[in-house]
Amino acid sequence: KDVTSVNRLERVRRDFITNVSHELRTPVTIARANAETLMNGAIKDEVYGPRFLKAIHRNMERMAQLIDDLLNLSRIESGREKIELEFVSVDRLLHQVQLLMEDHARNKQHRLTFHNTHPVVFCDEKALERILTNFIDNAIKYCPSGSLIQLNVSSRKNRVRFSVTDNGPGISAKHLARIFERFYRVDKGRSRDIGGTGLGLSIVKNLAAAMHGKVGADSIEGEGTTFWCEFPAGPRKSHQNIPETDLPFG
Ligand code: ADP
16 A cells, blocks of 8 residues: 555656656747747847747746746745745735725626635735636636636634635536645636746635645536635634734725
């Protein structure tokens, strides 16, 4: 039994290295081809020259994003990422998320709404903020413009649940089961075109685990998707460590 689990780990590691190599290779190949075209004379072309240059830049950005995500993932998985659990005001957290995401949502004519019923959650504020902005960012990216994106907070049995629900294209059950895996995308080409790395949700999953939380997704194709995460609740009454003046919604 031990041998098979060692073999399995070994295979997962090998697959990961293969995936990383492929993902890095694509932008390098495209950038190199564009650079060669420039060197072969296109640099003197007033119309096409700048286009090849822009393609190089776009692909280097893609690569930088991929490397950033890989480094983040490795920091979180190895426990090097500093995660400090404390009581956090949910109102303050939502206010922060709203500030970070509202312009982005508005640019695609999405409506972004917030509904909260619980005052305090036990988590690392920055890490939970990253999870929620990732869910919202995905909804913004994968829903047609003019969609509705709702962030709801509810509590039950000493847990606080954050859910981001959209009325976008949805994800079929087959894909949904694998969506939190590293590099897994429903549509590789589309994800790449909009700057995705396929690592966002695996970073989310690792962050949640580091905070003793859970994540998941439910979806109905053609109707929309809900991404959720759950963490231990803080006390029902506002915690004394949170100054009232810091609460944006009173
Ligand atoms: P990516 O960098 O590709 O966005 P993620 O790990 O964040 O990687 O997401 C994995 C895949 O899940 C995406 O490629 C996309 O196909 C799918 N996905 C994520 N969020 C949504 C959503 N709100 N609606 C539909 N599909 C989604």
